[in-house]
Amino acid sequence: MPASPTRRLVALALASTALAATALAAPAAALADPVKVGFVSTLSGPPAALGVHMRDGFLLAVKELGGKLGGQPTEVIVVDDELKPDVAVSKVKALMERDKVDIVAGTVFSNVLMAIQKPVLANETFLISANAGPSPLAGKGCSPFFFSASYQNDQVHSVMGQYAQDKGFKRVILITPNYQAGKDAMAGFKRNFKGEVVEEIFTQLGQLDFSAELAKIQAAKPDAIFTFMPGGMGVNLVKQYQQAGLAGQIPFLSSFTIDETTLPATQDAAVGLLSGAEWAPNLDTPQNKAFVAAYEKEYGIVPSLYAAQGYDAAMLIDGALKATGGKVSDKEAFRKALASAPFKSVRGDFSFNTNGFPIQDFYVVKAVKRPDGRYATEIQSKVFDNAADAYVAECPLK
Amino acid sequence: MSARAAGGGAGFAFLFRPAVLIALFALALAVAVWSGSGYAPTIIARTAILALAAVSLSFLIGQAGLVSFGHAAPLGIGAYAVLIAGEYGVTNALVLFPLGFAAAALWSAATGVIALRTRGVYFIMITLAFAQMLFYVAGSLSAFGGDDGLGIAARATFFGQRFLRTDTDLAVFAIAALGVTLLVLERLSAAPFGLMLRTGRANEEKLASLGLDPFVHRLVALAAAGGIAGIAGVLLANQVEYVSPATMNWHVSGELIVMVVLGGTKRLGGAVLGAVAVMVIDETLGHFTEFWKFGLGLVILGAVLLRGADLTQLIRGTAHG
C-alpha cells in the first residue's frame, strides 16, 4: 500500500531537515560578538586524562579572568578529537565555519595537530598549541598564524640526553613505542648523549605487558634507561619496572611518562623516577604558586604540565587581546601582539622565537610523595637555560 | 527474492529507495548552500562518504552473509592510495579513483581467498586479523608519516583542473558516487549473481546440492565491496586532506558495522540511513556533553532491546503504531 503524498512529503521534509539541521545548528543569537575560542582536546579513549588536564587548565584561566579574555566576553567551545585525525579535521572545520571561532587552541597529540593545522592555517585562523609541538611546524612548515604555548617535542627528550651525559652514564638502553613520536624521542635523546646506546627497544603502541623488555634490561645491566611512554603505557611500564626490582637499581630517565596525570595511578612505584620537563608544580614563580593553589582547589588534584600549558595558552591569548583592544580582525596586529608573549608565564622566563615556539628553561624533575600525601613532580635541576629548539633555522619566518 | 529485496513495503519504506535517498542528500546540500553555511557541506560530504563505505559493507553482510570486521582496511587502502600517489606527484582523479578501487579490491580478494575458508565468527575474526596486520604495516611506513600519518599534497585534480576545491564540490561528487553505487549494487543484488549470494547465505548446503559452490561469487562480492570502500577511502582522504593509520583501526570497522546493522541489512538503503543516524547522534550529542558516547550506547542498546533490531523495523513500528 503506497503512503499518501502528504505523508511522504512530511517524511521527506523531516528526514532532510534532520540531516541539514544538525549540520547547520545555527549559532544561537549572537550576543555582542564575544571572542570565540575553539578548544580541541582528547577527551575520550585511553589518553583522555591528558586532555582533561589541558582543558581544565585553560578553563581555569578563563574563569579566573571573569569569563573574559582581553576584557572581552569569551566563549570557549570545547571539542573532543577522539585522537582520530579525520574526526579532528571535521570538528575543526565545524569550529571555523559554523561557530566562526577566532582562535583554535589545544591539541594534545602531534598527529591531531598535524591533521588540523592545514585547514586552520590555510583559513588564516590563529592556532595555539597547548601541548603538541611537532618538528615540521617548527621548521619548514612554520606559519605566522601558529604559536606554541608548550615546547618543541625534541627538547624534552634532549633534556634527558643532556642529563645522562652530565651524569657520566656510559651505557643506556632506550625504550619507546614503535611510532614516529617514539623514534623522535630516541633521536632527541641521542642529540645530546654521547655515550653508548646499548639497545633501542621499540614496543607496541598501547602495550600492556613489558616483561620481555624488562628481562632484557635486567640482563643487559645498563647505567640507565631512557623511555618515552605517554599515558597508560607509562603506567604499565612504571608499575612493572618497580615490581621487577629495577626501580632502585637502574636509573629511570623519561619524558612524558612521569607526570601528575599518571602519578595518582603509579604512586609509590614511580617515586624517585626522573623526567624531563619545562615546568613542575613546585617551580618558584608567583604566577605558578597561585596557579597550582587555584587548580588544586578547583579540581582537587595536582596539576600536570598539560594543565600548566593550557593555563598559559589562555593567558597568552588574554595578553594579546589586551594589546589589540580585544580585536582579532586585524590579523597582523594580533599576530604581533602574540609574538611579543605579553603575559607572565607560570614558567617564568618565556619569549617566542621567530617560528612561534617558546624560548624557555628546561629541568630534570623527580616524582615525590608530598607531605600532604599527594604525588607530584619536583624540580631536581635546571638543564637548559633559555633554550631554543633545533628547527628554528629551517623556518623562513623572520 | 528480488521483488522483496528491491521494493514494496508500506509506510516509510520508500525512504530506502536509492533515488529518494539521493534526493534527500541533494536537498540537504541545496539547503546548506542556500543558507550560506560553510560547515554543512562538510558534514554532508562526510556523511555521504561514510554511507558509501557502509553500503559496500551492507552488500557483503546483507546479500552474501559475510560479516567482515575488517572493512576499515580497504577504506584505509583507498586513503593511502591518494597519499602515496600524491607523494609521487600524481593527483589526477582519473588515476586516483581506479587506483584506490583496484588496490582495495585486490587486498580484499587476496585476503578473501584465505578468509572464505572460514565461516561465521571465525570469518569475523580472520578479517579483523588481516585488517590489524595492515594497520600495523601502515603504522610502520615512516616515509608516509608512520603512526602519525601525513597530509596529502593536494586534492584530486582532473587533468590539472581543481574540481574538488570546496567541500561542496566534494559533497556533490560523494553523493553522485553514492547514487551510482546504490544503483549498481541494487542491480547486482537482484541479478542472478545476488540471488546466488543470498541463497548461499540462507542455505549453503542447498546451493551445493544444486551444484554451485559460491566461493567465486563470494570472492567477487568481497572484491567489489572492498573496491567501493577503496573509493570511499579516496574521497575521505580528499575531504580530510590527511591520511593516517587511524582510518584502519578496528574501531572504524566496528563503527561501519554499527551503521549497517542499525539501518538494517535487508535493503542497501538501510546502511545510508544508519550512517546518517550515527552522524546525527555524533553531531548533536557531541555538542552537549563530553560523555556523548554514553548516549550513543544507550541509543544502540535501546534500539536492539526494544525489538526494533534495526531502523527499518523501528520506522515501520512507529508508522503503524
Place this chain on the structure above:
Amino acid sequence: MAEPASPQAPVLALERLSKSFGALTVTRDVTLDVRPAEVHALIGPNGAGKTSLIAQIAGALAPDAGRILFAGADVTRLGMARRARRGLGRVFQISNVVGAFTSLENVALAAIVAGGRTFRCWRPALSDRAALEQARAMLERVGLADRMATPAAALSHGERRALELAMCLVQEPKLLLLDEPMAGTGRAESERLTALLAGLKGRIPILLVEHDMATVFALADRISVLISGAIAITGTPETVRADAVVRQAYLGDEEAV
C-alpha cells in the same frame, strides 16, 4: 557379496566404502550399485548408518576407504557441488528449500544454476524467462501449479517435499538421491508423493532411502538392507522379504504395516 554382472554399466557404484568416527564404525565395507532406470531402495533400522552413507554419496562426508563411481567417473574426492554438477540430484531428509523465497523462485533458482547463468550481474534474476518457464512447467508437473507464489516456508510438509523434488528435476539429474522423502508426511500426502515418484520410475534412476515400507515395496526394483553399517543383503523385494536375517533384525516389527 557379488551381484551378477549387469549388461548395462551402473549409474552409481560404491566400492568397499568404509567410514569411522573414532571407535564407532558407521560404514563397513559397503558395496552397492544403482543401475540405469532402476529404483534401488536402501533400508535399515535406526542407527544403521543410512544418513552417513547418504552424506558420503552426496559428498558432504569423506569416506576413510573405498571408491564412489558416478556416471562412469571416480568422484570420491569431489565436493558436493561438483558431484551435483555431474548430475547427482539430492532431496534432503529434512526439507531443504529457501524458506523466504516463493516456490517459483526456488525452482527458478535451480534452473538458473543448471543453466550456468549465475554470474549474470545486471538483469534481474526474475526476468530470466527461460528459467521461469522451466520452473512453471516443473511446478505443474509436481502438482504445485496453484502454489507458485507462496513462500516455501508457508508450504505444507508434503508440498515442500514436492518443491524440493521439482528443484532437483529441473536440473535434469542423472540420478536422484532421495533421503526419506516420506518422513513426517501424512497418509494422503505420502500417497501423492508415492504416485509422483512412480511417475518418475523408469525414466530416472533413483536411490531411495526410506522407512515407510509400503512405499519401498511399491516402488523398489531392488532393496539393500543396511545393518550396523554393513549391507546385510541386496535383492528383489521378494528375496528381501523372505530373508530370515532381515526379518529377525528389522522387518519383524514392521510386519503390521
Place this chain on the structure above:
Amino acid sequence: MTAALFFSQLLNGLQLGVILFLVAAGLTLVFGVMDFINLAHGVQYMLGAYLVAVLSAWSGSFAFGLAAGLLAALALGFVMEVLVFRHLTRRDHLEQVLATFGLILVVTEGVRMIFGSAPLPFPVPAALNGTVTLFEGLNYPVWRLVILAVGVAVAVLLWVLVNRTRAGMLVRAGSTHPQTVAALGVDVDRLFLFVFAFGAMLAGLAGAMAGPLVSVEPTMGDKVLILAFVVVVIGGIGSIKGAFVAAILVGLVDTVGRAFLPDLLRTLVGKSAAATAGPTLSSMLIYLLMALVLSFRPSGLFGGRPS
C-alpha cells in the same frame, strides 16, 4: 642470550597466556553454550579491576577487596544477564554484536563519569611485592608468579568442573548439542544465567590479577577483548581446552616474539631493516598466528562444528 634470560622470557609468556586464558575462558563458555557473541566481556574485565581496586583501597585489605570484588563482579554478571543478555540469546549474531557494543559504550562512559579518565591506583599487595631469586641470575617478580599460580589453579578447577560435574557435562553438551540438552528437560536459560555470571567473575578475576601490572582505566578492556577473541578463535569456539592451549600459545608467541624477533632479524637482514621491520612484525605476530591457524583449521585448533 643466557639461559636465565630465556627462562624468564618463557615464564613471561606463560604468565601473559594465563591472564589471557582467564579472560578467554568465560568468553568461550558463553560463546559455546549459548552461541552468543559478547563484546562486553572486556568491560567485565575492567569492572573486576575497578571493583577490587576500590574495595581494597577502601578496606585497606587486598584479601577483602579481592573477595568482595569478585562477589560484586558475579552479582554484576547476574544483573547484566537479567537486564540485557537474556533478551538477546536467540537473536541474530549481528544484533548481539551491536547491543553489546552499545553496552561497552554505556559502561565505559559510566565508569568514566564516576571515576574520571585518569587511571586508578592499584598497587601490588605489600606482602606480594618485590622479587624472588628463582636461580642464579634470575630474579622474578612475586606477583607474576602469583598470577601464574592462580591461572593454573583456575584451569584445573575449570577442567574438573567441566569434565567431572553434572553442570559441566551440561555445559559441554550444550555447546555441541543445544537441542539435546533442552530436550533433557534442562532449563537452558538458567544454565546460561549461571554460566554467564561465572564467566563475568572469571573476567573480573583476570582484571584483578592484571590490575597491579597495568594501568587501571575505563578503556582497559578494549585491547584485552580483542586478544581474548583471538585466543577463543584459535582454540576453537566453546572449547575450554582450546582456550587454554591457545592462550598459552598466544602468550608465548607474543612474548618470545617481542623478546627475540628483533635480534633474530638483525642477524638475518641487517640492523637498519630490522629496526623498522622487527617491531612491526612482532606487533602483528599473533594476528599472523591466527590467520595461519584458521587457514589450515577453519574452526580453530579444537573447534568441532564450524559455526
